[in-house]
Each structure stands twice: as C-alpha cells, then as structure tokens.
Amino acid sequence: AQRxxxxxxxxxxxxxxxxxxxxxxxxxxxxxxxxxVQYSRQRLQLLLRHISRESIKGFTADLNKGETSFHLKKPxxxxxxxxMYYCAPPCTSGAGSYQLTFGKGTKLSVIP
Amino acid sequence: NAGVTQTPKFRVLKxxxxxxxxxxxxxxxxxxxxxxxxxxxxxxxxxxSVGEGTTAKGEVPDGYNVSRLKKQxxxxxxxxxxxxxxxxxxxxxxxxxxxxxxxxxxxxxxxTRLSIL
Numbered sequence: 104a105q106r107x108x109x110x111x112x113x114x115x116x117x118x119x120x121x122x123x124x125x126x127x128x129x130x131x132x133x134x135x136x137x138x139x140v141q142y143s144r145q146r147l148q149l150l151l152r153h154i155s156r157e158s159i160k161g162f163t164a165d166l167n168k169g170e171t172s173f174h175l176k177k178p179x180x181x182x183x184x185x186x187m188y189y190c191a192p193p194c195t196s197g198a199g200s201y202q203l204t205f206g207k208g209t210k211l212s213v214i215p
Numbered sequence: 216n217a218g219v220t221q222t223p224k225f226r227v228l229k230x231x232x233x234x235x236x237x238x239x240x241x242x243x244x245x246x247x248x249x250x251x252x253x254x255x256x257x258x259x260x261x262x263x264s265v266g267e268g269t270t271a272k273g274e275v276p277d278g279y280n281v282s283r284l285k286k287q288x289x290x291x292x293x294x295x296x297x298x299x300x301x302x303x304x305x306x307x308x309x310x311x312x313x314x315x316x317x318x319x320x321x322x323x324x325x326x327t328r329l330s331i332l
Binding site: 109112137139145146147148149152189191204205206207208 | 250257258320321325
C-alpha cells in the first residue's frame with residue numbers, strides 16, 4: 104500500500120513569502136499522488152495531481168523519486184491560500200480494492 | 216449533476232441515541248468511503264465500499280456500521296452515539312477499477328457536523 108507522511112501539522116508564513124508543504128511517500132509501485140485543499144468549513148477539493156504537472160492557483164508539486172517526496176510549493180503566499188492541505192495517494196490492497204489513505208494534513212496560515 | 220450529497224449537514228445528538236448519515240452520488244462511481252475529520256488527526260477512514268452490497272472496515276470502524284444496498288447510496292450508522300464520535304464526517308467516492316481512467320481523484324461531499332452531548 105502507498106502511504107504518505109505530512110510532517111508539519113501547522114505552517115505559518117507571511118504574505119508574499121514562499122511556501123513549501125512537505126509530503127513524503129512510501130510505495131510499492133508507480134506513485135499516483137494528489138494534493139487536496141480544504142478551505143474553512145468546506146469540502147475537500149482536488150488541487151493538483153502529479154501526472155498532469157499543472158499549476159493551480161500558483162501551486163506546483165514535483166515528484167522526486169529519489170527523495171520519495173511530493174512537496175507542494177508556491178513562490179508567493181496569498182491570504183486566500185490559508186487552508187488545510189492534504190497529500191494523498193491511491194492505494195490498492197491485494198484484493199484490488201482501493202483503500203485511500205490520506206496524510207494527516209497541514210494547516211497553512213498566511214499572515215497578512 | 217449534484218456529485219456527492221450528504222444529509223444531514225448538522226445534527227446534535229444525546230449520548231446513546233442512534234442516527235444514520237446518508238451519502239448519495241450521481242456519478243455512477245463504484246467505490247464510496249466514509250471518513251471522520253478531527254483537529255490534529257486529519258482524515259481517518261471509517262468504512263468503505265467497493266461496490267453495491269459490499270462493505271469493508273477502515274482505520275477506525277468501531278462504533279459505526281454501514282450499508283450499501285444501492286450503488287448510489289452509502290449509509291453510515293451510529294447505533295449508540297458517544298461523545299467521542301463528535302466529529303465532521305465526510306463521504307467520498309472514487310470511480311473504481313472498472314472505470315479506471317488513470318490517476319483519478321476522489322470526490323467529496325460537504326460534510327456532516329455531528330455533535331454528541
């Protein structure tokens with residue numbers, strides 16, 4: 104099974120400062136990783152998927168197989184980026200079922 | 216399309232009461248999940264289902280039961296509510312192996328805020 108670790112529960116940065124939200128993974132095959140974002144009292148929504156290599160709201164995430172990491176980065180934080188961020192892989196059990204396990208999440212707080 | 220709809224959105228219960236949370240989806244997804252979200256604990260999987268008529272335990276299944284009688288609905292039941300079950304509950308869906316299109320994300324509902332006194 105693929106698992107992820109988000110080492111920081113809380114990350115505070117000043118507006119305009121760079122942001123890096125860490126995610127490390129362990130896997131037994133090709134990783135398929137996502138970042139989800141949850142704004143205050145809202146549902147989780149997809150932010151990025153690694154395979155598409157896209158940039159959403161200024162965020163990017165590069166898969167580093169050597170370091171088994173998928174860190175989320177943004178060069179200049181905005182106040183509206185304050186939210187919970189979850190790193191997640193898909194996971195298959197031996198029976199082929201999909202049991203998705205999320206990281207514990209990192210709460211990003213952008214200080215004006 | 217509504218996507219994933221959870222009812223109710225809020226509920227306050229007394230210890231020992233029972234209730235059922237409903238998750239409905241209109242995307243024809245095979246897999247459905249129930250998570251609870253608590254401060255500092257992230258999302259923890261309670262139960263999940265890989266198809267109509269099937270259910271499986273997740274990370275924290277004790278005190279909860281689930282049923283998937285129809286493909287579009289996934290019910291989460293609390294038979295005897297306890298204060299430790301005060302949480303925000305999220306339902307999510309995933310296309311499943313038969314509809315695997317490569318690197319698909321989960322789809323989430325808006326959540327149910329449950330308080331048990």
